[in-house]
Amino acid sequence: MSKENLKKIFSEYSIKVENRAENFSESINRSPLNKVRTELSDLAKNHALIQEQGISQFEMPTGAGKTEAGLRYGVNNIINFNKGRLIYMAPFLSIVEQSAQSIKNVVGEEFCLEHHSNVVNDESESNYEKVQDETVLDKQLYMPLSYVTDYWDSAIIVTTMVQFYDTLFGGKSATICRFCKLIDSTIIIDEVQSLPVNHIYCFNLMLNFLSKIMNANILLCSATQPPFDDDTRLDYPIILAEKKRVIPSNEELKEQGKDLIDYGVFERSRVFPAWIQSESNEDMELEDVLDLLSEQMESVNSALCILNTKGAVKALFEKVKEKFPKAKIFYLTTNLCAAHRLDRIEEIREILKSIRKSPTYKQEKLICITTSLIEAGVDVDFDVVLRSVTGADSIEQARGRCNREGLLPNGGKVFILRLKEDNTNVKGLKDIYERGEITTDFVNRQIEEGQKPLNMRQLTEKFYQKYFLENSGEMVFKISIKERGKGDFRGNALELLSTSDSKIQALGNSDCQIEFKNKHMLWQSFRTASLHMKLINQETKSLIVPYRNEEKLNKLIRAIDSYDFAKVKKLIKRLQRYTVNVYDEEEIISCCSFADEELGIYILRSENYDMNSGIKTGSDAFIF
Structure with a gap:
């Protein structure tokens, strides 16, 4: 999608978003709580109009209307600075689902992609790396899978922390295609404190790269901000923008001669x-x-x-x-x-x-x-x-x-x-x-x-102090590998993506190390890092379940049988909300009425989906 098309789409979104904000502001039933929600949304818009790129803290109390305020921020930021896409990311499926629905209620569904499950499992692309014969490799790369994988070409992408993290560090072609869509984007990261401790340093450095090099404008959302910017305790903190707070403190508002926010209503x-x-x-x-x-x-x-x-x-x-x-x-x-x-x-x-x-x-x-x-x-x-x-x-x-x-x-x-x-x-x-x-x-x-x-x-601040700052030594993802003929490697992801010293030392004696350095211009171990840097250790499958979607399922099966992959891709997007993630076990696949392993599409039998408790098999194989 071209920049001109994106500009046209976000111009239409801007009208819808501002109309929504105006209607909410003029509501007859405007309670003190809704009055404060409006004030916070207005302050967020003001920040969107003055910051083109950087990393800022978007701190709003629970129940303050953060999703719609964030949407308003993103649309105005993109329009004002002629930026690219709006990326909204959250750690949990429930937040992604609800936020996607809230966003679609305002701007419509056509150019808003909700991407949280790999219904099409592009993990199989990693198998390509094992193939040495170029003829076989070319054939594999043009298998049906490549036609139905999503590459984030929409105007608004609503996704999970796992998908976003894979986009940042994954080595597959799908993630690399998605990564380029982050250039000149506005990125909203909700509940940022949910990031696992051992991934924080790499995540911080990548956010700094996105803002400084790729001209992204990034909002870190939380009711209480975690101390990821503490440059006295962290080796690799986030570098915040000059105007780091999207919502100014009451002290700042007082200095500016503006009305204070009554946080007591929350x-x-x-x-x-x-x-x-x-x-x-x-x-x-x-x-x-x-x-x-x-x-x-x-x-x-x-x-x-x-x-x-x-x-x-x-x-x-x-x-x-x-x-x-x-x-x-x-x-x-x-x-x-x-x-x-x-x-x-x-x-x-x-x-x-x-x-x-x-x-x-x-x-x-x-x-x-x-x-x-x-x-x-x-x-x-x-x-x-x-x-x-x-x-x-x-x-x-x-x-x-x-x-x-x-x-x-x-x-x-x-x-x-x-x-x-x-x-x-x-x-x-x-x-x-x-x-x-x-x-x-x-x-x-x-x-x-x-x-x-x-x-x-006080409890939350003390918790952050203990959980994050006192665990700063654990903020680098550790990797241990045994490679036949190449020696054992024990290091971390940060090292693999920079000097790769431990990996080079694992090659053997000094002559082997010198030979490696002379042969290669880049010493970083990108492939090794991408294969091991996972937010979720155990791989999962997305099963499409039978829930009031019989017609869509029949259309999907017919499209697969007729090799209509454009239609398959469209139907997969529509069926994403009918998926359940389960651990990749043979027993789960045996409970499917339809399975296409080449595409990675699996449909559960109706008798294995209960209308009260959902998916059921003989195995306790479901993710928490």
Whole structure:
């Protein structure tokens, strides 16, 4: 897509975005909360009109309307500086799905690509590198796969952290084609603190490269910014722009003679640690969670319970159904495809709205049991939230689903749960376990200091200090390789992409090293680094599931059978919300009604997809 075409598209988007902002500003039901949301959106637009490239911090409280403010920023930034594409990236599928829907609601679907699952698995391109015969290689490169792989030619790309990271560091042709689309772009990175610690240095350096060399304008979004720019503690910090804050602080606004932002409107709920309710101060069983839920449901009409694993969600869901036979009970995990989850979330929203409109309405109560997929980027408004202990930043996100619109006269309540190991099995999930332990430690310190409810701003800042800055030595991705005939290599990704000293030393004696240096102009080990730098260690497959899409599935199969790959590509885009990511196991493939291994397209049998709990097989093979 040419720059002229992009300019025309974003000119049309600008009209739609500004009309949306104006209508929201002039709304008759303009609450103090919506007034502040409008003020924040206006400040974001102001920054978009003065910064062409650089890295800035986009800090807005949960529930402040960050997605639409970010869209407004991106469109105005691109129009004002005649930039290229708008790239929106988030760490979790749930945020990507919700944000993509919000963006499409404003600008339409035609030039907005939602790219989060490799329905077509371009990983098979790595096999090309093993082929030495050029005739065979040429034949492979022009296989049907190359016609249906997506190369990010749309005006707006909404994608996941995994896809974005692969685009930055992957060595396949698809990722290289996507990488060039980042030139002169506006990039919005949501929930940037979710990046795994051992990838931070390479990520920081690449963002600096994108802004300084590729003229990208990058926004780092978070309710509380992680200290990735701390040049006193980090060896490779992010280099922020001169005007580093998209939303100026109240001190800056005061100096400029502008109205201050009333952040008090976002204090809509209080947070309590549930484990101090017990005299023995022991970790909780699921029965204890049920008791707490029962106690709270006596005075409220809706509750959200977020647990760390699918197993815990399923176990609690079954118990809640028995305990509350007259209530509406909802189950949400990534075992449901995106379209299914979005339908279910919309149903939840409608029930919550009816409850809010009739506060004395007691006949129906709603309880949602879910994994973390609902805690960020999902516009729902519950009376009470229960959250399994994890990072303080995630608890703050979950808090944003409690009394979101500030309509409860006494505010909402959030309870942090600490479940026994056998109920959550999180020790196998290292990151969740470590985050939970750090948060628990700082929560207990606040309890000892008599802080009740908890001070979440202080808790999050302390958590970041401990989790990130005290782990700065772990911010480089370590790589260990055994190569036959070439010696063992133990180093890290940063070294492979710069001096490659350890890789050269692994070649053997000094004569071998000198020969290598004389033979090669570039010493970096790009291929080795790209093969090992993965955000997710275990590869997954995207299965297309049967959920109200029978006609689309039949069209896809017919298009594949007739070798109409242009139509296949179009249908794959439409079916992306009907996919579930699973670990690459033979048992999963055996549950498919259709499988094209050449294209990497797999369709699940209808009997293996349950309308209540989603995908099901004999294997516990699903990603968390």
